[in-house]
Amino acid sequence: MPDRPSRSHGGGPRRRSRTAPSERTRRAEPTRFAAYTLLRAVADGAYANLEMPRILRRRRLEGRDAAFATELAFGTVRWQGLYDRIVAVAADRPVERIDPPVLDVLRLGVHQLVGMRVPAHAAADQTVGLARAVVGQGASGLVNAVLRRVGERDLEEWTDAVTPEGGGVAALAVRHSHPEWVVTALRAALLGHGRATPDTVDAELAALLAADNAPPQVHLVARPGLATVDELVAAADAEPSATSPIGVVLRGGDPGRVAAVRDGRAAVQDEGSQHLALALAAVEVADGLPTRWLDLCAGPGGKAGVLGGLALEHGADLTAVEVSPHRADLVRSSLGSLAERAEAVGRSVEVRTADGRELGAEEPGRYARVLVDAPCTGLGALRRRPEARWRRQPSDLATLGPLQRALLASALDAAAPGGVVAYATCSPHVAETRFVVADVLKKRDDVEVLDARPSLRDAHGEQLPELGDGPHVQLWPHVHGTDAMFLALLRKRAAR
Numbered sequence: 045m046p047d048r049p050s051r052s053h054g055g056g057p058r059r060r061s062r063t064a065p066s067e068r069t070r071r072a073e074p075t076r077f078a079a080y081t082l083l084r085a086v087a088d089g090a091y092a093n094l095e096m097p098r099i100l101r102r103r104r105l106e107g108r109d110a111a112f113a114t115e116l117a118f119g120t121v122r123w124q125g126l127y128d129r130i131v132a133v134a135a136d137r138p139v140e141r142i143d144p145p146v147l148d149v150l151r152l153g154v155h156q157l158v159g160m161r162v163p164a165h166a167a168a169d170q171t172v173g174l175a176r177a178v179v180g181q182g183a184s185g186l187v188n189a190v191l192r193r194v195g196e197r198d199l200e201e202w203t204d205a206v207t208p209e210g211g212g213v214a215a216l217a218v219r220h221s222h223p224e225w226v227v228t229a230l231r232a233a234l235l236g237h238g239r240a241t242p243d244t245v246d247a248e249l250a251a252l253l254a255a256d257n258a259p260p261q262v263h264l265v266a267r268p269g270l271a272t273v274d275e276l277v278a279a280a281d282a283e284p285s286a287t288s289p290i291g292v293v294l295r296g297g298d299p300g301r302v303a304a305v306r307d308g309r310a311a312v313q314d315e316g317s318q319h320l321a322l323a324l325a326a327v328e329v330a331d332g333l334p335t336r337w338l339d340l341c342a343g344p345g346g347k348a349g350v351l352g353g354l355a356l357e358h359g360a361d362l363t364a365v366e367v368s369p370h371r372a373d374l375v376r377s378s379l380g381s382l383a384e385r386a387e388a389v390g391r392s393v394e395v396r397t398a399d400g401r402e403l404g405a406e407e408p409g410r411y412a413r414v415l416v417d418a419p420c421t422g423l424g425a426l427r428r429r430p431e432a433r434w435r436r437q438p439s440d441l442a443t444l445g446p447l448q449r450a451l452l453a454s455a456l457d458a459a460a461p462g463g464v465v466a467y468a469t470c471s472p473h474v475a476e477t478r479f480v481v482a483d484v485l486k487k488r489d490d491v492e493v494l495d496a497r498p499s500l501r502d503a504h505g506e507q508l509p510e511l512g513d514g515p516h517v518q519l520w521p522h523v524h525g526t527d528a529m530f531l532a533l534l535r536k537r538a539a540r
């Protein structure tokens with residue numbers, strides 16, 4: 045069910061509006077307008093988590109206003125599947141027959157009415173005001189009528205009313221507002237990674253889907269050698285992460301205002317991503333390997349920022365490869381401080397715009413540690429990317445599968461004998477994780493699968509709990525509080 049932030053922006057007890065539409069506000073209140081702007085941008089292809097900070101800056105929204113606008117926008121996008129069913133009943137027409145801008149206004153109204161603690165009169169008044177401002181007087185009548193009907197039931201009553209009978213995947217998809225194919229894929233992933241059995245999978249799946257809908261905490265990483273956890277805790281409203289030795293959890297505030305984040309010594313990063321980079325660096329390797337590490341899919345540079353710091357600590361250089369020129373520029377800008385530090389200690393951090401699939405043939409056996417953070421569906425990071433579940437298609441897997449296999453094969457070629465490759469995804473989909481590793485290994489006899497579990501350590505040095513039977517690791521939002529990252533650690537056998 046939608047999370048309920050504190051009462052604000054029209055607090056007081058929840059009641060139905062008695063104000064006539066004509067007496068209601070005629071202008072768009074700034075936080076609603078910001079949320080609407082985000083929804084329209086997402087409809088045009090924007091990424092919500094990148095666009096929202098821009099909108100807030102442009103509209104000069106800060107503090108509680110920024111938090112309200114963000115929850116209104118992100119919650120509306122997450123719950124869009126359920127809300128469209130509610131709108132269809134309340135409007136007595138399929139949502140496809142409602143103009144997209146009007147539908148976005150209605151979705152925002154529904155989220156305020158049933159998903160947030162906005163009193164009915166404020167939700168209706170402000171949403172009708174928004175409708176007048178952005179879609180015109182004519183459509184505001186429809187918005188008013190639909191929201192009156194929506195306000196007649198609470199979330200539970202609406203959810204029961206629009207959920208298909210018979211339970212199963214179709215019902216879970218509506219209740220938790222995910223596309224059905226995603227629910228099916230996550231169910232298969234819970235079973236395929238051994239997280240659930242046929243007896244427990246329904247409960248696990250419901251918990252996972254619920255975690256996808258909970259607004260995630262913001263985590264920062266103190267990039268090794270550049271910043272410390274203590275420094276971040278002192279500089280921000282933050283506490284040390286219990287899970288990651290290099291992480292802090294932000295209690296509030298804008299991460300962009302933390303000096304260490306602004307100058308690239310720290311970054312916003314999920315704890316799961318922190319663990320992947322730490323795990324690759326933690327594997328023991330024999331002496332005498334090349335002092336070069338490789339990030340084969342580096343854009344926009346999050347894990348490279350950690351890996352590069354760790355490489356310098358180990359006396360190694362980092363090469364970061366990214367095929368997209370724009371994303372390679374993001375890596376360069378993300379790794380600026382690290383590159384300076386590398387120069388100061390006589391090492392190098394190099395960013396290359398190149399196709400990672402070709403690197404193994406171009407530079408065989410050259411790297412001691414290689415990270416393949418493969419392009420994937422991102423089904424493990426749905427809580428951080430509110431629109432991703434609606435944008436992704438099952439057909440994406442057909443394109444991604446061969447690319448993932450080719451990148452892993454290239455990474456293994458690029459690894460020195462005795463070196464280690466980490467294959468990672470921010471998706472638990474079995475077709476992007478276990479199947480990729482198994483398929484690539486079928487064609488080679490120069491790889492040993494390592495048990496990845498001992499390499500994942502919490503802030504106290506203890507192995508992370510609930511890592512299953514191994515050898516690969518699948519993290520879960522509802523279990524570990526991280527994105528659902530997958531990790532396989534593979535050692536290239538020394539030449540015989």
Ligand SMILES: C[S@@+](CC[C@H](N)C(=O)[O-])C[C@H]1O[C@@H](n2cnc3c(N)ncnc32)[C@H](O)[C@@H]1O
Pocket residue numbers: 317340341342343344345346347348365366367368371398399400401417418419420447470
């Ligand atoms: C999951 S993202 C990597 C995220 C990154 N490791 C981080 O932590 O910020 C995958 C990246 O691989 C890049 N990519 C896709 N195909 C590639 C290829 N053939 N060679 C190199 N990079 C590729 C994508 O552009 C994308 O930036």
